[in-house]
Amino acid sequence: QKEVEQNSGPLSVPEGAIASLNCTYSDRGSQSFFWYRQYSGKSPELIMFIYSNGDKEDGRFTAQLNKASQYVSLLIRDSQPSDSATYLCAGWNNNDMRFGAGTRLTVKP
Amino acid sequence: DAGVTQSPTHLIKTRGQHVTLRCSPISGHKSVSWYQQVLGQGPQFIFQYYEKEERGRGNFPDRFSARQFPNYSSELNVNALLLGDSALYLCATRRQPTGDIQYFGAGTRLSVL
Numbered sequence: 307q308k309e310v311e312q313n314s315g316p317l318s319v320p321e322g323a324i325a326s327l328n329c330t331y332s333d334r335g336s337q338s339f340f341w342y343r344q345y346s347g348k349s350p351e352l353i354m355f356i357y358s359n360g361d362k363e364d365g366r367f368t369a370q371l372n373k374a375s376q377y378v379s380l381l382i383r384d385s386q387p388s389d390s391a392t393y394l395c396a397g398w399n400n401n402d403m404r405f406g407a408g409t410r411l412t413v414k415p
Numbered sequence: 416d417a418g419v420t421q422s423p424t425h426l427i428k429t430r431g432q433h434v435t436l437r438c439s440p441i442s443g444h445k446s447v448s449w450y451q452q453v454l455g456q457g458p459q460f461i462f463q464y465y466e467k468e469e470r471g472r473g474n475f476p477d478r479f480s481a482r483q484f485p486n487y488s489s490e491l492n493v494n495a496l497l498l499g500d501s502a503l504y505l506c507a508t509r510r511q512p513t514g515d516i517q518y519f520g521a522g523t524r525l526s527v528l
Binding site (some may be wrong): 404 | 424448456459503505513520521522
């Protein structure tokens, strides 16, 4: 079992819709969680981080963390074609960060 | 302030050769981590260095080594290259080794032929 697993996708949503990205993790020692966006051929770009149970909102993005269920999600409201990218979920535990394989999102105009 | 800078941006090597990748952190960042990202996968942790000492190591063979210099820049060395070492190598830096956001450089694309 991988330490961080993401729904493999690809995920396709129409412009203006809500995109929902999910992630589960196996290491209960993970202290904080990150969502990165990665465009093809580019390096990961931090979107949000969360370390407390509940929701955290930043503009069109909402991250949700449920430590009891070992579940992290990212909601993107009013999706735009420019949101089309691979989204990486990562968990941080002391000295290293473990990434999922990523979910490819396509937002169709 | 300049972001995390990596060099070179692209590199082509043949099997058995050695390669050195370089990373300069954001000013004030003392922790450097290295990741390998194979096409279609998420980044895999290789090393973390803080104050010139290794703080963490991922599941990579001894052909991979790294070091950090007094100015907090870092080098990743890979010996006896294999075809499977072809990947995007990412450097990420943060102010402290834990409890802080890390920022990625643009990466070095290594192709082993």
